[in-house]
Amino acid sequence: xxxQLVARIDAFVEENRSAILEDLAALVAINSVETAPAPGAPxxxxxxxxxxxxxxxxxxxxxxxxxxxxxxxWAELPGADAEKYLAAICHVDVVPAGNGWDADPFTMRVNGxxxxxxxxxxxxxxxxxxxxxxxxxQQEGAALRYPIRALVGDNEETGMxxxxxxxxxxxxxxxxxxxxAEFPVCNGEKGQYGGALVSPVCAGRVVDIxxxxxNNAVPDRASALVKADFAALKEAPGITLEAEGELVxxxxxxxxxxxxxxxxxxxxxxxxxxxxxxxxxxxxxxxxYFAALQKLHASTAGEGLGIACADGPFxxxxxIGGRIFMREGRMxxxxxxxxxxxxxxxxxxxxxRNAVCSGAVLESGRSNAPFYxxxxxxxxxxxIDTYNAVTxxxxxxxxxxxxxxxxxxxxxxxxxxxxxxxxxxxxxxxxHGANEAAPLDKLLEAVKIYALALLELEKVDx
Ligand SMILES: [Zn+2]
Numbered sequence: 001x002x003x004q005l006v007a008r009i010d011a012f013v014e015e016n017r018s019a020i021l022e023d024l025a026a027l028v029a030i031n032s033v034e035t036a037p038a039p040g041a042p043x044x045x046x047x048x049x050x051x052x053x054x055x056x057x058x059x060x061x062x063x064x065x066x067x068x069x070x071x072x073x074w075a076e077l078p079g080a081d082a083e084k085y086l087a088a089i090c091h092v093d094v095v096p097a098g099n100g101w102d103a104d105p106f107t108m109r110v111n112g113x114x115x116x117x118x119x120x121x122x123x124x125x126x127x128x129x130x131x132x133x134x135x136x137x138q139q140e141g142a143a144l145r146y147p148i149r150a151l152v153g154d155n156e157e158t159g160m161x162x163x164x165x166x167x168x169x170x171x172x173x174x175x176x177x178x179x180x181a182e183f184p185v186c187n188g189e190k191g192q193y194g195g196a197l198v199s200p201v202c203a204g205r206v207v208d209i210x211x212x213x214x215n216n217a218v219p220d221r222a223s224a225l226v227k228a229d230f231a232a233l234k235e236a237p238g239i240t241l242e243a244e245g246e247l248v249x250x251x252x253x254x255x256x257x258x259x260x261x262x263x264x265x266x267x268x269x270x271x272x273x274x275x276x277x278x279x280x281x282x283x284x285x286x287x288x289y290f291a292a293l294q295k296l297h298a299s300t301a302g303e304g305l306g307i308a309c310a311d312g313p314f315x316x317x318x319x320i321g322g323r324i325f326m327r328e329g330r331m332x333x334x335x336x337x338x339x340x341x342x343x344x345x346x347x348x349x350x351x352x353r354n355a356v357c358s359g360a361v362l363e364s365g366r367s368n369a370p371f372y373x374x375x376x377x378x379x380x381x382x383x384i385d386t387y388n389a390v391t392x393x394x395x396x397x398x399x400x401x402x403x404x405x406x407x408x409x410x411x412x413x414x415x416x417x418x419x420x421x422x423x424x425x426x427x428x429x430x431x432h433g434a435n436e437a438a439p440l441d442k443l444l445e446a447v448k449i450y451a452l453a454l455l456e457l458e459k460v461d462x
Contacts, residue, residue, distance in 0.1 A: 001389045009447075009448045013132075013447050020128055020132055020444070020447075021440075025107075025108040028117040028120060030092075031118075032050035032154065033096050042165075047092070047155065048070045051073050053092075055075065059075075061134075063076060063077065063131075064078070068166065069165075071154075072155075072162040077137060077147060078144065079147035079458075084174040086149070086173060086176070087150075087177075087409075088176065089152075089180075090130055090152065090178065090179055090180060091153035091157070092152060094118050095157050095432050099434065102434075102435055103116075105118040111428075112425075113439050113440050114428050115439075116437050117436065121438040122180070123156065123179070125438045126416070126417050128443075133446075133447050133450035137455070151176075163408045164408070172411075173411075175412065177414065181415075183415070183419055184388070184393075184395040185384045185387065185397040185414070186399065186413055186414040186415075187373045187398075187399065188314060188372035188373065189371055189399065189406065190399070191339040191345065193364075194335065194336050195349075197289075197332075198327075198360060198362075198363055199332075200361075202283060202286045204283030205282050205286060206225070206282065207247060211223065212269065215322040217320075217322055218258075218322070219268050219323070220254045221252065221253060222252045222271070222324060223249055224272050225248070226276065227246070228247070236275055238271040239271055250272055251272070252269065252271035254268035267321060269297065270294075270296075270297030273294060288358065292355075293321070293333055293360070296319065296321050296333065297321055301317060305355040306354070307339075309339070310340055314340035314372070317343065319335055321333050322334045344369070345368075346367075349362065349364050349367075368403070368407060371406070386449055391449075422442070424437055
């Protein structure tokens with residue numbers, strides 16, 4: 001690395017430390033959770049206000065900005081190439097505050113090295129880091145080959161319709177990275193296939209069944225209300241029983257986790273279904289339906305459904321049953337499958353339909369193909385080598401089951417700024433949780449990594 005350049009970035013970051021904090025605090029102060037659309041605000045007034053504020057900050061830095069009808073916006077550094085440009089995309093919408101905060105989620109707090117507030121990590125902090133990385137490049141005054149565009153998304157958390165709009169109306173970047181995941185570089189994301197297994201109207205022993213809070217999470221609790229003789233039933237591992245009048249409530253207690261990383265989880269719905277089937281708490285239709293669900297819950301690798309597979313870049317397929325509920329007399333079990341390159345949404349649909357047979361009806365949802373970019377392609381090398389040079393690590397690109405903006409672009413990866421091994425302080429929480437926390441020193445380091453990586457990407461022939 002050019003040590004004089006590194007010294008200039010370090011000085012720049014130090015000079016701008018308080019401005020970075022001020023700009024981030026101004027963004028955190030805007031509650032930018034999606035709400036009902038309003039005229040000129042397709043994702044509601046919150047995301048619109050956060051987008052406008054970000055473009056105002058970028059405009060003050062001297063960048064040309066554009067607001068694309070409040071779906072998305074950008075700030076741009078000019079470059080010589082009239083057609084190809086580089087982009088990085090962050091988002092300024094957030095998930096709802098939720099419960100458990102020690103203070104107002106929309107007032108940024110600083111506690112030692114930690115920033116606290118909704119969005120400091122996901123993804124307003126990275127947005128500000130990216131803008132300051134570009135501000136450094138602007139201050140350097142070097143002539144750029146490719147223009148660099150900082151895209152400001154405002155619908156990442158609830159559908160990514162911001163990038164859909166962008167790619168419908170504007171040419172795609174030659175290469176794009178999104179600072180909305182973990183360092184070092186994620187160069188591939190598994191395919192995603194979701195749907196539900198639906199029972200017939202059984203009118204049998206099961207009066208009610210419920211479990212799970214999201215389709216993409218393994219639930220740690222589930223329960224069924226069944227017609228049964230309480231005195232004749234025994235509790236089992238992970239199962240407790242309660243009499244409810246003439247009925248019995250069967251509760252399952254598992255271990256929660258994310259659909260993209262289900263290793264080590266225990267699905268509470270699977271426990272309940274196994275118990276009902278093993279104890280004959282079902283009529284014929286219910287038994288056939290539970291047999292189908294048992295195939296789903298048998299293994300998060302899909303062995304029960306006959307869809308287990310793996311490839312080199314991604315490893316094994318995963319599948320989990322996220323929610324179960326009653327809908328008009330039918331039981332509905334949702335599932336979320338993340339798959340490697342050796343299968344497809346259509347193949348999975350056919351295999352699952354075949355496996356569940358007449359026990360359940362398969363309702364297919366969305367399917368997104370996996371994407372994978374070779375780890376030693378020049379653009380990936382520019383990102384990973386910069387990361388390793390700055391941090392002194394010897395990290396390699398990784399793949400994941402999660403989904404970011406990257407899969408929506410023709411040629412894109414996610415690139416930081418989280419650190420998987422980061423230990424949160426007792427007063428801090430994770431992304432999407434209460435007391436969302438981000439370490440300031442790592443955020444400032446990210447400014448440096450992004451500035452240097454963009455300069456390296458400028459040297460790549462796209
Ligand atoms: Zn995010």
